[in-house]
Amino acid sequence: MRKLFVVFKKIIPICFLLAATLSIGQQKNNKLKKNLISSDQIELERHFQILNSAINTVDSAKIYNDIASVHLKSKYYLAVPKYDSVRYYGNKSLQLTKSDKTTEGIQQYLRSLNRIGNAYKNEGYISKASENFNKILNITENISNPSNFYEARQSATTEIASFFAAQENFELAINQYTSLFEYIKDKNIDEKKISAIVFLKFGRFHRKIGRMDIALQYAYKAKEVATRNDSFIRVAMAYLELAFIKFENHETKEVDLFLAKAVDLLKNPKYIGLLAEYYYIKALIADRNTNVFEKIQNAEKAFELLNKQTVSKKHITVGNLLYEAYKENGDFQKAIAIVEDTRTLEKIISNNEELKKSAFSEITRRDTNIVFEQNKSQTKSNVILFVILLFIMAVITTIYFFKDRQKKIRLSMIIAKKNEQLKQLNEAKSQFFSNITHELQTPLTLIAGPLEQVLNENKEPLDPITKGKLQMVMNNTNALKTLINDILDLSKLKAKKLKLNAQSTNLDTFFNTTTQKFIQLTKQKDISFEYCFKDLEDFHAIVDTKKLEKIINNLLSNAIKYTQLDGAISVLGTLTKKNQLKLIVKDTGVGISAADIPQIFDRYFQTSDTTKPLEGGSGIGLSLVKELVELMNGKVTVESELGQGSTFTITMPVKKATTKLSENYSNTEFLNTDISLDHLQLETEFKVKKHTVLIVEDHTEMQEFIASILQKRYKLIIVNNGKEALEKLQTNTVDLIVSDIMMPVMDGFTLLGMIKQSETYYDIPIIMLTALAEINYKLKALTVGADDYLTKPFVSKELLARTHNLLERYITRKKIKAETIAQEDALEELLTKTDDETNVLTSIDHRKHTKTDIELIAKVAKLIEQNIDNPDFKLNDLSEKVFLGERQLRRKIKLITGLSTKKFQQEIQLLKARRLLEEDTYGNVTAVAISVGMDNVTRFSKLYVARFGKHPADYF
Structure with a gap:
């Protein structure tokens, strides 16, 4: 029991x-429900109402397809889905468009086939569904303009492939998509039309049969297309597929990474x-x-x-x-x-x-x-007769409306063409301003460079009057540089490429430091200048200080320009109750007319008021202010009255910093530092010029300027383009190359690529000296193999320092290489003398620098950079990663680079620091030094000046 x-x-x-x-x-x-939900019922009624007013067969067919779509959508919640209705209205659309050869008619015909095929598929009648989808493939096969109907073919292909996949016949499913790709190629259809779903399923079918390489390739393609189309849900699907592939390849870390990215999109x-x-x-x-x-x-x-x-x-x-x-x-x-x-x-x-x-x-x-x-x-014959009369009236009405509609379509096409022309003209204008600003960099360099030489390198001191005049020229050169940068910023804003670089900043200190720069200007015009930043004491906010500084500079410059003697300017900054920053710049200047106020923030706007004197100006200052404020999610307004002055008000949201990450404008440890290059031992005159520098530059005056900097220390060869440079290299021994990028015949990138691919010249150091300051050009040059990248306008001492350092490294490498070759020759001689020592010497590597050596150094550099801020990463960890002993690794680095292991690591740290400084990643020198693993900031600054000839603090 x-x-x-x-x-x-x-x-x-x-x-x-x-x-x-x-x-x-x-x-x-x-x-499961018995009837359509209310929203679908309302949508159906709306479509039937539109159907009554349809003026031609194509419009009617489109509405029937829309009605079929509503019924098809109901499959998710109806106990008995309305597939009969889907087919009924789909067939009505087919009848209306079967003889219509217009683009819209064919599209609606294909759409009807798709709806009917989906209805059969959902009911389980695969053969009937396949019949409809294959009709779509046959129609689109020989159509005159296949690009317009690609979407229908892609959808049909996907459905047929899914039938084979359901039967686990993945090879046939893959063949369907292969045929689609061949169709795209044969018909010259833009590959960007391919859906992310196509790549995703094509890769998934390959994964199912174990072809992981192909699966991985198409999963990445799916992610790329979905990202380009801003379809975050399909991006998430791609990440999940990548996670599956990596899981089956036993790559656990990457599985976790892709899963984390996917779940972040699936909130x-x-x-x-x-x-x-x-x-x-x-x-x-x-x-x-x-x-x-x-x-x-x-x-x-x-x-x-x-x-x-x-x-x-x-x-x-x-x-x-x-x-x-x-x-x-x-x-x-x-x-x-x-x-x-x-x-x-x-x-x-x-x-x-x-x-x-x-x-x-x-x-x-x-x-x-x-x-x-x-x-x-x-x-009922009488009803038929009545219907016939109605039909005749409908035909007449349809013809009238059709002609009217055709007229409107032609008019809309003309308007669209005009709009496209205006758009192209506007883009051409913006591109022109962008190009011209790059061209201005060269003459600006030729103004600023010699001025700097006269002001700083003159043996005898200049008299005060001459020096004052030259300083005035230098100040206006800097103003011109600021204007060029403003135009470049406007171009980036237009192309939506200008990004915010927010960081923690003490707002009180920032505003006080920025406004104090204008005190001297206001004194010169006897203008009363007051500023107050209420409630901002010790308030740290996350803001982009460089863009905020540009906003303040433009507003204050305009206020000073248009305010008369004995006038007044005031600046007020405060926080509102909604935690928004409010900045008010008020002046008692000439004011703005009521007619000009609506256009005052337009690009290149000039007043049409004939009563006002010609004021000049570029018309970009206030436009840049408005666009920068809007980029920071803020708003700028203006209130003005002629003869009474103007008040500009900026409001923008600011996020309070939880930690004081940086103290911009208050860290004076490195400000106003007198940078000296004495420790580089660059004598003013060299009695013996040991090294030869090849200058590749097509601008005659720029050639003369660069030569004036380098000719006291080095032998110079000057050519006009990359082709001439290659010819000179064949007949001359060159120790360093300074090259421009934009040149006729052969540009700098082509020259750089050919030199780095040459076994004879690949180790010659190259400095790219160009007006192209964008990061993508710099990255391209450094990736191809440039040793340094300097943008115009540049400082003479900086070019000298970089030239000196690269030559020192080049000579060291040549010396070590020569010593190594001599040692190898000696060892070879020993091997030929006696067989007794063979066993001892056969383990020594006798190879010269090969592709393998270069790949080894690249891998070592990458590992050092990845662990640059890890104090526990030692030489033994590095040697384990590259499968070499510590001693062997030291010898390899010394042999290939001419540097000790410590110096090699230091070089990588300094190069990364320069990238961080140029990209304005952090707010001060201390943060940059720590981020590259150098806790001693003073030592870091000295090393940086010695390597690049420029103090880190100068970037701020």
């Missing part, structure tokens, strides 16, 4: 569990299917790591999310995984429960198939009723 009681005790809970799971299945069926709870996929992969990872707890936790989340969707085979897969997890954990009751739940879901899937069959019966019944009603209506 006791044993019988124990058995019943175990069976009763299981019975309750079975009843509960069956109840769950019943609830899922109960969620919206409506993407429960993809979230379920995410947790399913997490459960598989836990299973591989034998972490039963995480396997249960993630599988439960996946199963819970899937239960919120229509029942599918994915439920069964996840349910089986969850069953294994419970069994491994010893939770046998839960395991039994999940098995029963899975069986219930399988029954639901089976029931859905039965629903499809009953839906077909309903279709047959409705079709019969339609035929009956049509026959009945045909018996």
Whole structure:
């Protein structure tokens, strides 16, 4: 009896569990509705109303297709989906457009085939569905303008491929997409039209049959296309597919990375299917790591999310995984429960198939009723006659409206063409300003460079009057440089390439420092200047200080320009209750007329007021202010009255900094430092010029200027382009090359590439000296192999310092290389003398610098940079990563680079520091030094000046 009681005790809970799971299945069926939801019903009524006013067959066909789409959408919640209605209205659209050869007519015909095919597919009639989708392929095969109908072909191909994939015939599924790619190539269709889904499924089918390389390639393509089209949900799908591939390749770290990126895009709870996929992969990872707890936790989340969707085979897969997890954990009751739940879901899937069959019966019944009603209506002759008269009237009306519509279409095409021409003209204007600013860099360099030489390198001191005049020229040169940078910023804003670089800043200190620069200017005009920054004491905010400084500079410059003697200017900065920064710049100047105020922030605006004197100006200052403020999510307004002055008000949101990451404009440790290059031992005159420098520059005056800087120290060869440079290299020994980029015949990038590919010249150091300051040009040059990149206008001492350092390294490398060759020759001689020493010397590497050596150094540099701020990363860690002993690694680095291991590491640190400084990544020198692993800031500054000839603080 006791044993019988124990058995019943175990069976009763299981019975309750079975009843509960069956109840769950019943609830899922109960969620299915009988009628369309109200929003779909409203949409249908709207389409029928539009149908009454349709003026031609194509418009009517489009509306019938829209009605079919509403019915097709109802499959997600109806107990018996309206597939008969989908086919009924789809066939109506087919009848209307079967003879229409216009682009719109063919598109609606293909769309009808797609709707009917989808209806058959959802009912399980695969052969009929395939028949409709194959019709789409046949129609688009020989069409005159295939690009207009590519979307239909792509959709049909995807559906047919999915049929083969459902049968696990992945090779045939892949062939469908291969045919699509061949079609795109043969018809010269833009590859950008290919959907991310196509690449995603094509890669997935390859993954299913174990072709991981191809799967990975197309998963990345899918991510690229989805990113370009701003489809974040498809980006998430691509990341999940990449995670699957990496999981099957046992690349755990990359799996975690892609999963993290995917889940970050799936914050919206409506993407429960993809979230379920995410947790399913997490459960598989836990299973591989034998972490039963995480396997249960993630599988439960996946199963819970899937239960919120229509029942599918994915439920069964996840349910089986969850069953294994419970069994491994010893939770046998839960395991039994999940098995029963899975069986219930399988029954639901089976029931859905039965629903499809009953839906077909309903279709047959409705079709019969339609035929009956049509026959009945045909018996009434008087109604037919009335209908014919109505039809004739409708035809006449249609012809009238059709001609009117054609006229409107032609007019709209003319307007669209004019708009396109205006757009192109505007783009050409913006491109012109961008190009001209680059061209201005060269003459600006030729003004600023010699001026700097006269002011700083003159042996005898200049008299005060001459020096004052020259300083005035230098000040205006700097103003011109600022104007050029403003135009470049406007071009970047137009192209949406200007980005914010926000950082923690003490607003009180920043505003005080920025406004104090204008005190001297206001004194010169006897203008009263007051500024107050209420509530900003010790307030640290996350803002882009460089762009905010440009805003203030432009507003104050305008205020000083248009304010008369004995006038007044005031600046007020405060925080509003909504935590917004409010900045007010007020002056008592000439004011702005009411007619000009609406256009005052337009680019290149000049007043048309004839009563005002000609004021000049570029018309970009206030435009730049407005666009920069809007870039920072702010707003700028102006209030003005002629003769009374103007008030500019800026409001923008500011985020309070949680930590004081930097103290911009208050860190004076490196400001106003007198930079000296004495330690470089650059004598003013060299008695013996040991080195030869090749200058490649097409601008005659720029050639003379560069030569004036270098000729005291080096022998010079000057050529006009890259082709002439290559010819000179064949007949002359050159130790360093200084080259421009934009040149005729052969540009600097081509020259750089040919030199770095040459076995004879590849080790000659090259400095790219150009007006192209954008980061993408700099990265391209450094990637190809440039040793340094200097932008115009440049400082003479900086060019000298960089030239000196590169030559020192070049000579060191040549010396070590020569010594190594001599040692190798000696060793070879020893080997030929005696056989007794052979066993001792055969382990020594006798190779010269090869491609392998270069790849080794590149790998070492990359590892050092990746661990640049890791104090625990030592030489033994590095040697393990490259599979060499410490001693051997030291010798390799010395042999190839001419530097010790420590010096090589230091070089990488300084190069990274220069990149961070030029890109304005941090707010001060201390942050840059720490980020490259140098805690001693003073030592870092000295090393940086010695390497590049420019103090780090100068970047701020």
